[in-house]
Amino acid sequence: MGPVVARVGDAVPVDLLHGLLEHAERGGGPEIAVAGESCSPAELIDRADRLADRLMPGVPVAVRASGSLDTVVAVVAALRAKAPLVPIADDSGASERTHILADSGARAILGEHGWSDVDLPVVTEHSGAVEPDDGFAPLDASLVVYTSGTTGPPKGVLLPEPSIAACLDGLRDAWAWTPEDRLVHGLPLFHVHGLVLGVIGAFRIGCGLTHTGRPTPEAYAAAHGTLYFGVPTVWSRIAADPASATALRSARLLVSGSAPLPVAVFERLRELTGSAPVERYGMTETLITLSTRADGERRPGSVGLPLAGVETRLRGDDGDLIEPDDVTIGALEVRGSTVGGGYLGRPEATATSVTADGWFQTGDSAVIGEDGFHRIVGRTSLDVIKSGGFKVGAGEIEAVIAAQPGVNEVAVVGVPDADLGERIVAFVVGDVDAGRLIDLVAETLSVHKRPREIRSVDALPRNALGKVQKARLRES
Numbered sequence: 001m002g003p004v005v006a007r008v009g010d011a012v013p014v015d016l017l018h019g020l021l022e023h024a025e026r027g028g029g030p031e032i033a034v035a036g037e038s039c040s041p042a043e044l045i046d047r048a049d050r051l052a053d054r055l056m057p058g059v060p061v062a063v064r065a066s067g068s069l070d071t072v073v074a075v076v077a078a079l080r081a082k083a084p085l086v087p088i089a090d091d092s093g094a095s096e097r098t099h100i101l102a103d104s105g106a107r108a109i110l111g112e113h114g115w116s117d118v119d120l121p122v123v124t125e126h127s128g129a130v131e132p133d134d135g136f137a138p139l140d141a142s143l144v145v146y147t148s149g150t151t152g153p154p155k156g157v158l159l160p161e162p163s164i165a166a167c168l169d170g171l172r173d174a175w176a177w178t179p180e181d182r183l184v185h186g187l188p189l190f191h192v193h194g195l196v197l198g199v200i201g202a203f204r205i206g207c208g209l210t211h212t213g214r215p216t217p218e219a220y221a222a223a224h225g226t227l228y229f230g231v232p233t234v235w236s237r238i239a240a241d242p243a244s245a246t247a248l249r250s251a252r253l254l255v256s257g258s259a260p261l262p263v264a265v266f267e268r269l270r271e272l273t274g275s276a277p278v279e280r281y282g283m284t285e286t287l288i289t290l291s292t293r294a295d296g297e298r299r300p301g302s303v304g305l306p307l308a309g310v311e312t313r314l315r316g317d318d319g320d321l322i323e324p325d326d327v328t329i330g331a332l333e334v335r336g337s338t339v340g341g342g343y344l345g346r347p348e349a350t351a352t353s354v355t356a357d358g359w360f361q362t363g364d365s366a367v368i369g370e371d372g373f374h375r376i377v378g379r380t381s382l383d384v385i386k387s388g389g390f391k392v393g394a395g396e397i398e399a400v401i402a403a404q405p406g407v408n409e410v411a412v413v414g415v416p417d418a419d420l421g422e423r424i425v426a427f428v429v430g431d432v433d434a435g436r437l438i439d440l441v442a443e444t445l446s447v448h449k450r451p452r453e454i455r456s457v458d459a460l461p462r463n464a465l466g467k468v469q470k471a472r473l474r475e476s
């Protein structure tokens with residue numbers, strides 16, 4: 001498969017890999033460096049196309065998404081072959097990956113994965129192939145990204161090419177993102193932030209990319225980029241390390257997202273790096289919808305304005321829409337070209353996620369100013385936890401812990417935490433070994449979903465109807 005380069009002005013969307021393909025065709029272009037390994041755009045396309053030739057359009061394949069060049073090759077290969085890619089967390093436990101592989105219908109895994117419990121065919125650059133399959137309805141999505149909800153196991157979100165293209169083009173505009181940039185981050189490649197913005201974004205724009213491996217302050221400082229992405233936990237660790245933070249003074253733009261950036265971290269970063277960070281907001285289901293702009297005001301505590309092609313509105317508790325007044329809190333609804341294709345195989349969940357007139361209900365509470373700036377003020381459900389920028393459903397963890405002998409009752413909440421934003425805490429009634437329970441969640445779901453703390457309690461606080469009062473647990 002040779003590089004086929006769509007040109008600006010062709011029917012939208014041009015290839016998601018537009019910028020990378022242009023470099024590969026011409027030769028040269030910026031280095032792609034991932035956790036210490038590097039290659040040129042042409043070398044990357046060459047490797048990816050060897051793998052892509054073994055895949056089939058519309059037939060989903062999975063990858064164990066680690067922060068490695070092999071994962072980036074798999075991402076590019078799947079996009080080249082138009083095979084929907086299902087990224088699976090590198091630190092996933094057995095039950096979570098079994099669920100995702102079965103639910104997504106992935107036919108193969110790209111690259112050697114080292115998971116002894118997984119027996120799907122393996123396709124590499126040099127061996128294996130996805131076989132034609134009679135009667136299979138091809139999936140129309142570039143990615144299927146799994147995300148937690150309030151209850152049940154994670155759901156697969158279909159992300160078609162036009163939604164991804166619209167999101168990245170909106171960000172290009174908001175952040176004045178150009179091929180002259182060098183993007184630096186160390187985010188996981190199994191979520192939208194690191195994968196869509198942090199890899200496909202760089203390749204659509206055609207800028208250089210350094211993935212640092214673990215996103216430590218020292219690694220960010222050593223990378224010499226112009227554009228940096230991080231979750232608030234990463235930024236707060238950088239803000240607490242003045243030597244690393246001041247090394248970012250030469251960067252053009254520092255971008256935070258995936259969870260609220262504390263105002264104190266925003267101010268400290270501005271002081272140490274000489275520039276105020278840009279904050280943007282999004283969801284796996286809608287991709288990025290709001291951002292402050294490189295050429296506009298960067299207001300602490302604000303996620304700015306809708307991207308091109310996106311509209312927002314607020315709905316009050318009484319069901320009526322709220323006029324932007326900078327004060328009244330409402331449930332945030334969004335619609336527009338970045339919104340994805342719904343949940344794979346879950347028509348009911350897809351239908352209930354949108355209003356009758358087609359707006360996606362984010363589950364976040366927000367305030368909108370008369371100037372159009374948005375502030376995210378919380379979530380409508382305490383059963384969705386954001387820890388280190390990872391979204392975790394309380395119900396997933398409760399189900400694992402409740403099944404253990406000795407556990408009579410359990411409730412999981414996100415407790416405010418200076419480093420992680422929220423720290424996952426399980427309140428357990430019963431006779432349990434706390435360390436064992438933590439390990440069990442890590443081995444069953446994923447390491448990043450493990451509770452950081454187990455608190456033994458005599459009883460869970462309940463209201464008159466018998467419902468656990470999670471707000472009281474959160475404050476206890």
Ligand code: MCA
Pocket residue numbers: 091187188191192193194215231233234257258259281282283284287288387388389390391438439442447448450
């Ligand atoms: C600790 N470890 C364990 C256990 N405890 N391993 C097994 N069992 C245990 N019980 C190991 C871990 O594997 C890891 O090993 C090491 O201890 C440290 O882990 P941890 O403490 O969890 O890491 P951390 O330093 O607290 O992580 C902070 C982080 C991380 C790096 C900021 O939270 C992170 O990468 N967050 C990014 C989340 C993100 O990208 N979200 C985007 C989704 P080792 O050292 O070997 O690894 S949101 C999204 O996409 C939307 C669209 C949006 O808006 O962006």
Ligand code: AMP
Pocket residue numbers: 147148192256257258259260261279280281282283284285303362363364376379386389390391
């Ligand atoms: P995910 O489902 O993992 O894509 O996470 C999406 C959720 O992350 C949103 O619904 C918000 O709750 C949260 N989020 C993302 N960006 C921000 C931000 N800048 N400020 C506050 N919350 C955010």
